[in-house]
Amino acid sequence: MNDLRAMQVQLASAMLVGASPLAGSLHGDDKADEASRLAIYQHGYRIRLREALATEFPGLALLAGRKFPRLLDDYVAAHPSTHFNIRWHGDGLATFLAHTSPWCDRPELAEMAQLDWAISSAFDAADHVTVSTGDLAGIAPDAWATLRLHPLPHAKLLRGTCNVDAFRRAADRGQPRPALRRWRRPRHLLVWRPALDVHYRQVATGELPALLGALNGESFAHLCERLSERHGMAALPRMAALLAQWLDEGLIGRLALPGT
Structure with a gap:
């Protein structure tokens, strides 16, 4: 190691961990x-x-x-x-x-x-195309059961016990500090960036099972099964409504069928 390189390493150590440079x-x-x-x-x-x-x-x-x-x-x-x-x-x-x-x-x-x-x-993540309603037109009726809805790669689901999203929103808008609230039961926040702006919102209790399934790469049929525990025979219409919501929000980044 030459003298200049040695001196640079010593100075970096002094900055990072407080090491003493050589006399x-x-x-x-x-x-x-x-x-x-x-x-x-x-x-x-x-x-x-x-x-x-x-x-x-x-x-x-x-x-x-x-x-x-x-x-x-x-x-x-x-x-x-x-x-x-x-x-x-x-x-x-x-x-x-x-x-x-x-x-x-x-x-x-x-x-x-x-x-x-x-x-x-999410802001620094690579740009990614999102799926639109028109992209669903090519899905054959008998293929929907095995269809997988992949959210954007950078989408994150966060579990928490406080209204931290209110503090971030206030910071973004230059508003006064809100009051801290603690939930009786944990809640979930979804973070994603469909275009230039990062979005974040609370996830409704009825949406959570399907969203978890989508993030885990489960098929459309399995997403409906998750919702059936809460919605019974109305699981399919509820899943269709969630799909429309996710597409409108720009959350879905890719559709996949077996073999694709």
């Missing part, structure tokens, strides 16, 4: 000594990481309030960036909040981070 690799002057110069770089690096994280997690910033800077500092200290693109540094924030004290005592924080990250990831 003589840094030099001071009459304005700042070696330690002060290194501290400036370390402080600037952490500020840049916090700024990038704040951009990716606006809902979390609104929910955490004055504790948001400390939350980010704790995460940066525990999880140095390992990716060349700073955009991906927040990938582990939701897991960190769910399992690290004192943040794990507030489960809404991890749920909010999970929603923020799903929205950000």
Whole structure:
């Protein structure tokens, strides 16, 4: 390893994990000594990481309030960036909040981070065509039972116990902080991007079984079977209504039949 490369590796280690560079690799002057110069770089690096994280997690910033800077500092200290693109540094924030004290005592924080990250990831996902009503015209009547409705590849279904979507919506619209509400039973949020804008909404209880089945790649017949437990003989009309809704929302990215 040449001297320049060695110096770069040492400086990166000092930024990422606080390692001390080898003696003589840094030099001071009459304005700042070696330690002060290194501290400036370390402080600037952490500020840049916090700024990038704040951009990716606006809902979390609104929910955490004055504790948001400390939350980010704790995460940066525990999880140095390992990716060349700073955009991906927040990938582990939701897991960190769910399992690290004192943040794990507030489960809404991890749920909010999970929603923020799903929205950000959907925004950055590759563009994908969506299925329209006209695309169904070529499906033969006897093929519907085995037809599979594949949602967009980046679509995410999130399970939570709080109204974190209200905080993200308020952050997006520049509105005041809403009141935190905790559900008696867990609810689900769907996140997807049909075109340029990311959409997110709560999933109705009656929709959830079919949506889970679609995300798992189950056939149209199996989706109807899932709905029959709740709707009985009305399962097929209900599934048809859900299909129309999903197509209108731009949620379905591909139709598939056996062998395709």
